[in-house]
Every structure is written in C-alpha cells, then in structure tokens.
Amino acid sequence: MALVALLSARDGARDHADGDRAGSLIEFGGQPLVGYQARLAVAAGAERVLIHVDEVTPELSRLVDQIGGPRAPEVALFQDMTILARSLAPEDRVLLIAENIVLPPDTLASLLVAGPAAVLALPAVPATSDLERIDGGAVWGGALCLPATRVLATIDMLGEWDLALTLLRRAVQDGIARVALSPEMVMEGRLALVHDQESADLALQALSDRSQADLSGRASGLGSLLAPVSRAMVRELVRRQIDPSLPVALSLLLASAGLALGLSGWMISALGVMLLALGTCDLARQAALVTLRVAGPPWRERLVHGAGLALLAVSGLHLSGGQPLMLAGAWLPVFLIGVLALADERAPPAGLWTRWARLTVPTATLIIFLGYLLGRPDGAFALLAALCALIVTIRLFPGVQKVA
Template identity: 30%
Template sequence: MALGALISACADVRGGGGDLYATLPLAGRTLLEYQARLASAADAAPIVVLVERIPPTLLAAVDRLLADGIAVQLARTVAEAAAFFAPDDKVLLIADGLFADAASVDRIAGAAEPVVMTIPDNIGLDAFERIDGASRWAGLAVATGRQLAETTAMLGEWDLQSTLLRRLVQSGARQLAAEPGPGAPLLLMASRPSDLDDAERRIVAGARGSRGDWVERYVTPLFEEFAVERLMRTTVRPQWLVAAALLLTVLAAFFFAAGWRGAGLAALLVSVPLDGIGERLAALRMQPLSRGDRLHRYLPFFAGVALTAFGVDLASREGGWGSLVTTAAALAFFHAGGVEKRRAATRAPAWLASRKGGIVLALPFALAGLWTGGLVAVAAYAAASFLRAQQKGAAKGD
C-alpha cells in the first residue's frame, strides 16, 4: 500500500495576527515545513495540507517546500483532502500544531495497519487529546484512505481530526505507545512560539552532526554556529555555501599563481568553515548534504591545484627545485592518505591530514613569513598521516 500524509493546519494562534499553529516559527522556517519534511523523509506522497484559509506565511512556507522538491498539496475542504488518497492507501495523520521527532514518525509510518500513537495521561499534557482514562493521542496516526473517505462522508460540522481519531479507536486500531525512557521521543503540541523552544534547541543541536578532522572539531564549530544562527531564517541555500568554498579555493589558486600569497591563504582560510556551515544548514532543513556530491568532490582537487600554484610560485621566486619536490610529495601523500583512510573503512583519527587541516597548519608559518617552512610542515603532516593510515589498514587486514 502507498503511504500518503495528511497534515492539519486549521487552528489559529490566539492574538497571533492571523497566524496559524502551522506557521509558528521553528529553526528559521515554520512548523508546517518541519512536518512536511518529516512526512517526505518517511516517503509519504502525496503530502496534503488541510487548511481553511491561506495566510501569506503559509503560502511562503509551501513555496519554499516546492522549491526544495517537496510536493505539497493544499486542500480547502475535507472532501478535497480525502480525494487525494485511494481507498487502500495508508494515510499518515499529523495533528495540527504537533512537533514530533523523526524516529516517532518513521516508527508509525512503517505500520502495515491502522494505528494510533499514544502517550500516558499525565499532568501537563492537556494539549493532547484524551483517548481514555489512561492515555492521550500523541498526534500521530495511520488510517486508510477508505477510513478517511468514510469519515468525510458522515462528518457534517464535526472536526475531522477528532472524529477520525474516534473512529480509528472504535474500529480497534492498534494503539502504539510512544517509547518511554531516557531516549524518549520529543512530542509537543504548540499553540504559541514559546512552545517550540525546546524543539528548536533539539533541532539546532542535532544539526551539529558528527565532526570529522581536528579542525571541524576544535576550530570551526564556533564560526559555524554563529553563521547558522543568522542564516537559518534566510533564503540562503546550503549548496551555495559549498559552492562559495569551492570558488574561494579556485581563486586561491589564481592568487598563488600571481604571487599574492597572503590573498591566496586568506581565501583558503575563509573557505574552511563554509562547507560545514552548509552541512549544518541543510541538516536543519532536513535535507542533508552528501560529502560525496560533485561540489564536495571538487574541493580537494582544487585545493591540490592551489597547493601546486603555491609551490611553483615559491620555486620561481626563491629559487631551487626543492619547493617543487616538496609540493609533489605533499600532494602524493595527501592523495595516498585519503585512499588508505577509505580502505580502512573505519573512523579515522581526528588528527590525520585533511584539506582543512593543511590550510590551518600553514597559517602560523605564513604569519611568521616562513612560507617554505609552512610547505615543509604541510608535507610532513601529510606523510605522517599516510603512514598512520597505512598502519591502521595493515592492522585491519591482519
């Protein structure tokens, strides 16, 4: 059976100037966008938003989703919403104003039969609809297209969300308890912006992801967090930041070739945090960037071009072929070290050579005017990293 999603977006924020629960701000976007991206990540299609009126904030949210390739359909009536689903389709129901973590959505979306997710009827959970004396609806359910159509036919003036929930419970739909414990899911019913503060903190923290080399762990995080906080509410696309890092790397090669060493190194240093900022921004918007995509793959190549241009300039201005040999050795060890790290198929130690590590390592030598010393240090760093990676690969093979 195909999986679709029906998101309710009808409730108004009290004193909110015409805003809906669905348009409450969340990590630079809206709650509706987060809900729709969750549904899309669970492979739901179509994604239908039931809305009685369309304020500009909701229309802007839908436009952003469409621009990112998430096809959202708007339905002004319950009958319009039901018409999008075939009788045998599974329909993921997402309550108006619900924030749910991805694990909860994936868990219920995988159900093969109608199911209602529940939480205990505890103090402070009045925003969640009560099912019985012991449990409340967690805001997520799976119905069939037939159940949705049948409910629509008898609805009259009643509320679809509550009526369909009641019909599911009365028909014997399985009740799936939200998992308790230290890693319990975050389920919130939001009716005002402050209700989503905890959710936004969790999203921002989750966007940090795993850190790679020592630069990403200890040098760039502060820059990344500062930039992401200011960019997450803008229309800046994550891919633009990776492209900017690539452009700066290409410019650095031209600067080095022209003999402008300071400008070249400055361009490389500015490029260092940009792809990380893009990755965090993409994670916030639930569209993670792959480090295997074209832009990421070009970054090490053009960093090698910049290093070559620097070595040639150093040899031509200061004389001697030693700079060329050192540059060639550095390039060879960077490449060979990368191959060994991929062959090891395990998480590499953070200190091993990387594009970002080589750039940052060169900075103190440049500040001291020791450009040749910086080149030698980068080459030695790459060589030591290659030997370490090779040892790990050999140990794994044994």
C-alpha cells in the first residue's frame, strides 16, 4: 500500500494578471506553487506524486525533474482520467490537495493520522468565505485522504465533472471523518487559496513569519537573541524567491576565505568572514525550511561548521606559541564544541534550559572574535573553556536540568 499524492496544475494554477492568455505557473518561494504542494506531500510521506495538467509544457517537465530523482519519490504528469486510473492500485491511499491551496506542513500530518479517509475542515466564518463550502457550517480545508478504491469508482462515473470537487462531495455524503482546523490559520494567511502571484506572496510571507517564530523558540541562546534579525533576513530571502542552495554555496566560499585568512595570521578578519559564512549558511537552512526546498547536500553545512572549528583550532595554535600545555588548553574546548554539535544534530535538545545552554560553532566563533577585538583572545578561550565545562556538566547530570 502506497500513499499517492494527487495534485493539479491546470489553467487555474497560472497567473494571468499580466494579460498573457497562457500565463505562467504561480511561484512560491522560487518554485511553482504546485512544486511546494508536491514537496509538502512528500514530507508527509507520499511515495508517488501525480499532477493533473492540461498539457505537458517544458515548465512542468522541469518541475518533475526538480522534485523527482533517483532517490526521490516518483513524480508524473497526467492529462486524462484513464492514465490516472492506471496509475492507482486499489490498495493505495490517495492524498488529494486542492489546486492553488497553501497549507501549513502540520495540517497534512494531522490529516493522515485521522484514519484511512478524512478531510480538512474549517468553520464557515467570514474569514473562510473564499474556501469551498461542504455544508451549512463548514468549508473545505484544501486536502482530503481517501482509499484509492473510492477514487477509482469516482473516475468511472466522472464524465465532465471536476475530479477534486466530485471526490469531496461524495466523501462528505458518505460521512467522512473531519479534521477540524482553526480559522486563525486563514486569518494569519498561513492557509490560503491563492489566485495570483500577489496573493501567493502574501501567503508565503505568513508562512515565513510563523516558521521563524517556531524556529526562534527552539533556537540556542544566541539564536534566540538574534531571532529578530534573522527573521527579517529570511523573510527577504523568501520574498525574493532565492534558491536556498545559492546562499549555502556562498557560505562555502566565505568559509574557505576565512580559513585562508586565519592560516595567514589575519585572525580578526578571518573570524569576521567566518561569522558571515556561518550566518549565511544558517539563513539558507531557515529559508529552505519555509519553502520545503533542498538547500543542498547536508555535507555542505557540516563543511562550513567544520571550517569554523578548524579556524578556532588555528587561532588556538597561534595563541599557544607551540607550547603543548597551552595548545591543549585551547584545543580542548574546540574539541568539546564539535562533540556537542554532533550530539545536538543526532538528538536536538528539547527543554528550554538545555536549548539556552547549547554552545554552537557560531557562538564560539563570536566569543573568540570579540576577544580579539578587545585585545584579550586568551581570556576569550578561557571563557570558552569554562562554558564548555558548565554545559558538559549539565549534560552529564540530568538532575541539574530538572531542578532548573
């Protein structure tokens, strides 16, 4: 049994605001909106993605290539119901997402755990008037999940009717389970039925703001303090539809330049450039979370952070003057920071205290950078060692976290 996502990219998915009869697919975070829906479905567990189109265009073919791949779920376009019927097995589950609907990622997770057949629903209030009404007191939330047998039975009697709305009507008549959503999602703009590029940009902005608020709540101490700045920068990246892989590539170049400057002895410049590299890499990661796009292979981010640790090690080597005892004192906190970073990647801290007690590579780089600016890099390394000792103590003794 496979979960199959059923999407639509027909004429309604195109923006005709400029007077072009053909129009272009509505963009959402540097990708077509239907591409965002496909990534949303894949993140929810879809093993195949089927997209209903009027005609196969180069734009849609590129979209299939971008989403699909050797290790990615199968993505295919279809133009008629016969091809759709051949693509479904009776034991499959079908996740239907309405054309041009923008959904928060957690809504699909709630839908899929509600049972083999369920539909997203919101109360019929003025804020939800643009959504499809399903009865006197509720509107459709833009997605439903059905056994493939119901879809195949509907295809047999479909005729000229719209597939999505016909499936919705029949499911409601059969008493399908409803997953109730709050109308606040619509009021905030995170759940929206978009009709043109302008409304899509507004929905993307709303999703970005909410995602940044959630990330700041899970960030480390420094990340929480800098959340307002990063939120504004991520909002700008998302608004400009910038591919997250581009900032990651830039961060790799900056990290290489910073490490080269450090090896040449220009430590203040090196640490400043490295901070830019680490910040750029983190912004790309946050932008990718908003748009569900891939920021590149995970090793790129690890390589940037590894370059940051290497620069800290080079700084410690310069300060120690080659004396083994001083070198060990400088390198030990750097080693512990790397170990803590790996531990946090495998099991992210959950509690408020443990999140604030994290010592990340950007935080350590900032401490050493400030130490050089103040003329006390040795004191900065001493502070770094003390913080490492404190954090390791907290991690080793869970009782300290409970008391806090």
